[in-house]
Amino acid sequence: MPHLRRALLPALLAAPLTAGPAPLDDIHLQTLPRTEAEAARIASVLASPQDFTAPQPFEELSAGAATVRPRLNADAFSQPSGNMSFERELDFKVGNGLFRKLWVSSPASTLASDGLGPLYNARSCQRCHLKDGRGHTPEGPEDSAVSMFLRISIPGDPEDGIEEIEGYLASLPDPTYGTQLQDLALPGHAAEYRLRIDYEEIPVTLADGETVSLRKPTYTAADPGYGPLHPDAMLSPRIASPMIGLGLLEAIPAADILALADPEDSDGDGISGRVQIVWSKEFDRPMLGRFGWKAGNPTIREQTAAAFAGDIGISNPLHAAGSGECTDLQADCLAAIHGDGDDRVYEIDAEGLNLVTFYSQNLGVPARRGYKNPQVLRGKEVFHTIGCASCHVPAHVTHRLPTQPEQSFQLIWPYTDMLLHDMGEGLADHRPEARATGREWRTPPLWGIGLTQTVSGHTQFLHDGRARSLLEAILWHGGEAQAARDAVVDLSTEDRAALIRFLESL
Numbered sequence: 007m008p009h010l011r012r013a014l015l016p017a018l019l020a021a022p023l024t025a026g027p028a029p030l031d032d033i034h035l036q037t038l039p040r041t042e043a044e045a046a047r048i049a050s051v052l053a054s055p056q057d058f059t060a061p062q063p064f065e066e067l068s069a070g071a072a073t074v075r076p077r078l079n080a081d082a083f084s085q086p087s088g089n090m091s092f093e094r095e096l097d098f099k100v101g102n103g104l105f106r107k108l109w110v111s112s113p114a115s116t117l118a119s120d121g122l123g124p125l126y127n128a129r130s131c132q133r134c135h136l137k138d139g140r141g142h143t144p145e146g147p148e149d150s151a152v153s154m155f156l157r158i159s160i161p162g163d164p165e166d167g168i169e170e171i172e173g174y175l176a177s178l179p180d181p182t183y184g185t186q187l188q189d190l191a192l193p194g195h196a197a198e199y200r201l202r203i204d205y206e207e208i209p210v211t212l213a214d215g216e217t218v219s220l221r222k223p224t225y226t227a228a229d230p231g232y233g234p235l236h237p238d239a240m241l242s243p244r245i246a247s248p249m250i251g252l253g254l255l256e257a258i259p260a261a262d263i264l265a266l267a268d269p270e271d272s273d274g275d276g277i278s279g280r281v282q283i284v285w286s287k288e289f290d291r292p293m294l295g296r297f298g299w300k301a302g303n304p305t306i307r308e309q310t311a312a313a314f315a316g317d318i319g320i321s322n323p324l325h326a327a328g329s330g331e332c333t334d335l336q337a338d339c340l341a342a343i344h345g346d347g348d349d350r351v352y353e354i355d356a357e358g359l360n361l362v363t364f365y366s367q368n369l370g371v372p373a374r375r376g377y378k379n380p381q382v383l384r385g386k387e388v389f390h391t392i393g394c395a396s397c398h399v400p401a402h403v404t405h406r407l408p409t410q411p412e413q414s415f416q417l418i419w420p421y422t423d424m425l426l427h428d429m430g431e432g433l434a435d436h437r438p439e440a441r442a443t444g445r446e447w448r449t450p451p452l453w454g455i456g457l458t459q460t461v462s463g464h465t466q467f468l469h470d471g472r473a474r475s476l477l478e479a480i481l482w483h484g485g486e487a488q489a490a491r492d493a494v495v496d497l498s499t500e501d502r503a504a505l506i507r508f509l510e511s512l
Contacts, residue, residue, distance in 0.1 A: 030260050030283065030294050034305045037259075038406035048403045051417065054395065058387035066374045068453045068512070069254055070404075070416030074370035082457050083138040083250045085370040087412040094412075101365025104358055106132040109318055111192045112345040121345025121353030123319040124195045125188035125332060127155050131362065134246040134317060138369050139461035141246030143203060143471040151201040153246040154471065155317075156187045156227060159437060160238045171283045171292050175438035180236045184331045186316045187227055187241075195339060196231030205472075210481050213496045220481055222432075223472050232336055240444075242435035243470035244299060248461075250454050251420060252297070252306050253367030257404035257413040258424065260294045266399060266423045277396040277486050279425030282448065284440045287311075287324050296424055299469040300439040301448040307363045314362075320353045321346050328353060368412055371453050374419075376511045385508025388501050392493035397449045397486070399423040421452035421512065430484020433468070445485060456510035476509050477502070 040048070055062055067073040072087040086098045107119060108129045114120035128134045134141055134153045141153025162176030179185045183198055191197040205221040212218065225243055227235060264281060271278040282295030286304050295301035303309040311324035319330030321344070328344030345353040354362075376382050389395060398421040407414040426446040436444035447469060455476070459465050465475055473479035483491040494502065 030264065030281070030292070032260050032405065033289055033291075033293070034307075035257065035405055035407060036409045038408065040259075040406070052401050052403065054390060055386075058383050058390075061377050061383070064417055065419060066377050067417075068374055068419045069251055069371035070418050072254065072368075072370060072412050072416060072418075073373045076372035076375055076457070078460060080137045080139075080461055080463075082372050083248060083369060083454065083461050085372075087253075087368045087370050090368060090412050097361060097364050098368055101361040101363075104131075104354070104362045105135075105365050106130055109320060109353075112343045114345075117345070117350070121320050121328065122192065123188075123190075123330065124192045124339045124342045125198055125330060125336075126190050126319045127186075127188050127317045128152050128190070129318065131313065131318075134313075135249050136246075137461050138249040140248050140458055140464075140466070141471065142462065142464050142466050143245070144201065151189055154201065155189065155244055156199075156201065156225060157185060157242045157244055157437065157439075158183050158187055158227075158235070159185055159240050160236045161240070168285055168292070171285065171441065173441045174283075175441060175443065177240070177438055179333070180239050182232050182333060182335045183230075183235060183239075184333050186331055188319075188331060191231070192342070195342070198231050199227040200229045202226040202228040210495070212502070214499045214502075216499070218477060218481060220478055221472055221474070223470060225470075240435075240437040242437040245466070245469060245471045247299070247450070248454055248458075249366060249369045251371040251418070251451065252369065253410065253413045254371070254404055254416060254418050255296060255420060255422075255424065255451065256306055256367065257407060257410065257416075258402045258418075259405050262402060263294065263424045267425055275393070275396055276489055277393075277427070279397065279423055279427050279449070279486075280441065280446070282426050282441055295440060295448075299447055299450075300442040301424070301426065302439050302442075306366050307359065310363050310366055311359060314354060314359070322352050322354050322359050323356045324359075326352065367410075371418075371420075372457060374511055375456070376507075379507070379511070381504045381507050382511045383508075384501070385504035385506070385511075388497065388505045389508055392497075393490040395421075396490075397423055397425070397427055398452055399449075419453060419512075422449045425449060427487070428485035429487060432482055432484045435469075452509065452512050454512065456512050476506055 071089040074085040074088045109122040110120050111122050112120040144151045158180045159177040162178045166176035167174040188198045204224045208220045208222050210218045267279050267281050269278050269280045282301035283292050284295040286293040293304035297303040297309040311322045314320040314322050315325035316331050321328045328346040329340050332339035401419050404413050404416045426442050428445045429447050434445040467473040467479040480494050
């Protein structure tokens with residue numbers, strides 16, 4: 007259980023952080039150390055609750071002092087951190103402008119906005135993360151897949167791995183299509199594919215007799231624009247994640263995340279969360295993976311830079327190619343005019359990248375709603391009793407960060423351990439990413455999940471949006487979460503409703 011693992015926290019804070027030969031400290035953050043007294047107090051605050059008749063102290067404030075007042079409209083996820091100073095709001099607003107900016111093809115009279123593509127998935131960050139919320143699956147054959155795409159890779163040989171990262175699972179880009187399939191292209195260029203999804207309905211009968219239908223997807227890269235995919239190509243769907251609270255997740259100390267890992271299930275609870283370790287392009291070293299469905303990026307800045315290059319085809323200091331994801335076998339794409347000529351080295355420079363990063367770090371998390379409601383409290387008790395909190399760890403305390411006051415030393419409630427977990431065959435994509443196997447996914451944060459319909463206009467969940475409700479999402483859980491999933495199947499009607507009501511309050 008999480009509170010048993012957290013008993014290791016004070017000792018881990020005093021110990022060097024290692025994973026194999028590679029250090030896993032928070033080199034990207036300017037941190038101040040915790041004292042032993044602080045570590046002990048934090049461990050006490052983060053212990054699992056014993057009383058479910060009343061809320062825990064500060065439970066309403068999902069993001070600590072950075073929490074924002076909930077808006078019951080589509081702007082609920084688009085507010086700056088609640089503790090942001092007036093002076094820093096300007097950077098947030100400029101970053102928002104760049105996040106929303108529609109990029110155009112080169113050459114163009116709007117020199118600061120050209121460089122799109124030639125192959126791309128969206129013309130702006132906002133097009134995927136509409137209203138800073140969750141993406142959705144295409145609604146019928148005519149609907150765009152703008153907030154969803156397929157990752158692609160082929161198996162690599164062991165020597166293709168990264169020596170400094172123990173357990174790294176080698177894979178290689180598809181020789182024609184790279185690491186990500188783009189379904190849009192500029193005039194004169196062929197799009198790489200068209201996303202096709204076929205669903206099979208699978209009924210699940212609950213203990214009280216209710217039947218829930220799950221839709222099992224099959225993904226096809228239809229109409230390939232540059233010839234067949236590699237015969238060993240591995241495809242994995244990805245839907246855009248909500249943007250809220252990212253800076254706070256980045257500010258959780260690596261030591262705290264390591265303290266929750268239990269790869270050998272030494273406590274016997276059936277949960278064996280593992281740390282993701284990835285290679286940092288920015289720092290040229292192994293780092294703790296935090297962002298993406300398999301925690302494939304170590305920092306928000308690297309996640310942002312990768313999205314600019316892969317999703318929009320925009321070069322930046324971490325991905326310098328003006329052609330974006332184009333491969334050597336896509337000659338016309340490589341030869342196209344790009345937006346990094348004249349005085350521009352990159353299509354978005356370091357300052358622009360930093361502003362979008364700052365914006366992404368500071369999208370505020372709304373406060374809880376109805377957290378005192380007796381049904382919500384009962385649902386919280388069910389959540390803990392059946393073991394959901396073993397992976398969806400409720401609370402963390404962030405680093406002390408002198409240069410990031412919004413994220414500094416906050417008690418936050420994201421409901422994630424930031425670890426990789428085997429989620430069973432039902433959710434497996436059979437595509438490894440760094441140390442994550444084809445059955446493993448990072449525990450997604452749950453904060454704000456109850457506002458999905460309000461912000462995004464739908465209730466599609468999981469990495470590919472297959473679940474059309476929170477209950478469907480739970481019923482897809484397998485692997486390490488099988489016992490908790492089966493416990494939900496066996497719940498009474500009242501307790502199951504209370505559990506869902508609790509999740510909707512987050």
